Amino acid sequence: MTARFRLRQALVIARLEMKRVFLARRSLWIYALAMLPAVLFLGHAIQLRYELREARQGGVVAPAVIETVETGMSEQQVLDVAGKPGQDRERTIRRSSRREEQGKEIFETREVRTRRMIYFDGSRRAYLWFEDGRLQSKDVRTLLNFAEDQEVYAGVFQYFYLRLAIFFGCLGIFLNLFRGEMMDKTLHFWLLAPARREVLLAGKFLAGWTAASVVFSAGALVAFAAMLWPHIGAGAEAYWQGAGAGHAARYALAAVMGCAGYGSLFLAASLWIRNPIVPAAVLLLWEASSGFLPELLQKFSVLYYLQSMCPVPAPLEQDVPALLRLILAPAAPLSPTLALLGLCAFSALVLWGAAAGVRRIEINYSTD
């Protein structure tokens, strides 16, 4: 038997398995998990486009005009400087106040005439709040902030996609490859086929990896496109022609390699350990706490190599307590090529261990 023949066998097994992985009802939740960020970014893009259209309909003022408006100005002064606002709403409210007079507390209620004007300068909205004809507050909110959206995408990709979606997706896909067959009582068909166990393992891994890579890299790319969509005409084209395409490719590559890293681990765990949930939980906690570990230990996590492949560093989590921030010391990232090679070597090593596991596997349909 030549290596070429075994490769062909592995490819046949992969093709047969692929149908099972892609079309199984058990895999539907993985599609949902992979596409969730894309759906949310798409929803955000639709919301932004709607808000922009609404804001543009009300008229656009020069950005400098918004800067000149200051609190304390009268309504007429603001109207003279900025012109007719995009949105203008007036109403009268009742406001209670308390004062002391000769040692007695006196509660008073008076009517206050309020007015809210909204101006739009093409990317920012200024909310001006008047009380009794005077500007009390000015709140400027950026509707279109490309840099912020890129940072949000980087955070979503590294905190949600890599740590949770790909992690749990691979857990579902790769546990199903052998343990699922054990549960369906169909594994013996594969073991009776005239193919080496290692070839079976390679075929199944190839099927799982292809399916997971297609689903998760597609999810990452669709989410990236949805993030760019509202910025078309406002810097997205220039970004895409510059570094954008490269960034998208690196995110997709990180997703593919994440599937290889976590997939090989879960496949090996399903062959070596009867209850792979325990190592999965340990791995989840290890990966979640990797940022707090010493630099050397951080290199023993899949996430370290995946984050090295990402083009934009993830923003620091907002809810990390101050004490933990002090000990948070992310290790210096590797170059993307080294990270890719490192993950390939890691996956190959784990699969080599899995091959030893598949050689000793015995049919025991009663355990699951």
Next chain:
Amino acid sequence: MAVYKRGYQRYEGPRAPHAERLLVLPREAWRRLTAQRIVTALLALSCIWPLLCALFIYIANHAELWAGLDRGFSRLLAIDETFILTFMKVQSVFSVLLAALAGPGLISPDLGNQGLALYFSRPISRLEYVLAKMAALVWLLSLVTWLPGLVLFVMQASMAEAGWALAHWRLGAGLVLGFWLWVALVALVALASSAWVRWRLIAGAVVLGFFFVLPGIGVLVNAIFRVAWGSLINPLQAAYGVWCALLGAEMPAGLSLLTGLVSLALMGTLLSLALERKLRPVEVVR
């Protein structure tokens, strides 16, 4: 009497009280839970943090041990709501891991072997069945949550100056009440996943996913839409908000006691409905 004359005769002997009969279910479930070595190992592992906390309380109450150190150190050793919240956060992770290991085996074997019809042919209602199964898990989770917490509170009360317990009763009450809510939620998640997912491994993964992926989705919603209501679908954040309110600690942004409670109540209701839908004594004959 000849064999052919032995027809059906109702059992007329002494009968155990209803509650005692019902206790058979949790007893059996408990026996099955503790038979898993991994559950026992994790139970032992989850005692490490309470032991460390006990050591912390001992050191905090023996000023002579750190007499040479500066005053700032005494603030670090305060037994206050921050200490209790840290204890609760760590133990809640252990409770989720325990539920992921122990929970899936509670209902799925009964469903898989079509045993529900046998259960419900006896005078046991569906609610009683769920409560009985839940009792075993609740007891297991109590061993790592409010029971060690209460021991720590009593230990601190006995070591601190007189009147500490009265002045800080809210810490003890908040700890117990907060953990009761948490244990009920975790047990419901474990039972619902056990009822819906026949495969134990995947059911365990679903429990982990509920407590790790849902918070991720909540953060995702908050980050993409620049809102704060995403925290409402985050069970960890909702429970943390309730704990903070019960202990009198500073509330996390975007949450109040009411929103936290409403969020937890909604999750509990949905999980109960999921359980109710699946637990039907129906046997499908193909």
